[in-house]
Amino acid sequence: MEIKKDKLQEIENHLQNLEREKGITILHAVESGSRAWGFPSLDSDYDVRIIYHHEHEWYISPFEKKDNIEIPITDDLDIAGWDIGKTLSLLYKGNATVHEWLNSPIVYFSNQEKHSLLRDFAAKEFNAAPAFYHYISLTKRKFLEPQTQFNAKAYLYGLRALLCANWIADRNTAPPVLFEVLTKTYLDTNLKNELKIVLQDKAKQKEKDAFAIPKNLWQYSLETYEQVSESFSERKRQGKQSDYEQLLRKIVM
Structure with a gap:
């Protein structure tokens, strides 16, 4: 589904501001929900979802830190996302939403190399x-x-x-x-x-x-x-945590 140029520019501006304000690097930003699925309503919001990471020093800490972002909805724009560590943790648990974000047909921005690493890994680890x-x-x-x-x-x-x-x-x-x-x-x-x-x-x-x-x-x-x-016959699968840790280091470093 095609997004109008002025809306694309608005979303791009919001994402750039978000990187500066939060000190993050966005590696993948997509549309989620009904627009990505192909059946938006007349008044559907733009549900922008991001996967991002911090500088590697951010991850060297004995204390838990906020690993998600939720921006209050303005007009028809809804922006939210997960840090790469949270993304991988959810993927390990079998979260279906991670796969939807990684495979959305509407992409606003993507670091192709890192996205490919993450998408291929997610497909292999599908639970x-x-x-x-x-x-x-x-x-x-x-x-x-x-x-x-x-x-x-x-x-x-x-x-x-x-x-x-x-x-x-x-x-x-x-x-x-x-x-x-x-x-x-x-x-x-x-x-x-x-x-x-x-x-x-x-x-x-x-x-x-x-x-x-x-x-x-x-x-x-x-x-x-x-x-x-x-x-449905249940298929139990549990990946190796070390594989997830290795991918985290590869993406962040």
Whole structure:
């Protein structure tokens, strides 16, 4: 999805100011959420997410330090991010969001060498079980909310999470970020046509506007949720901490 030039410049200015104010170096800055997935609403924020690092002396300390950044939302711009140490710690625990940031199709800035190191390492270390349960839990939460049947945003969030869980159960790899890739993989022609209407409606709506989800699509989602929930066989994986420490040193130094 294309971002307007003036918005790109605004985001770039914010990121440069952030580096100066916080004394950090941004190694990767991307769009996250519905814009990155391919189905923003009329009033969707720009959810800019960053992975950054400090000078190496910052990491030589016996005391814990703040390892995340959250900037108060201004207008439609939401900026937040994690230090590389926190990023790697979350990756070790199987955090699915790390993979989404590393593979976002909308990139505002990236140190290509360091990003490639991190992205390839993350793919190799992908931990299927916690990622699967993250997505299937999100699906359950969305599909149990009564308003989901009448809200395009809530439904699409639930459906995307469901298809991500299905992808992990099938392939044991991180799911694609783009919603279109997931729907092409799992939905038949009739369901894709019905989904197209929902997507067109969401693009014209504000996020809280009501819109009834087609019955066939809703029924497919509930049935698939039951099937995927029961079919997943847990795969335990725990990487070596020394590999994570080595990568941290390589990126920071």
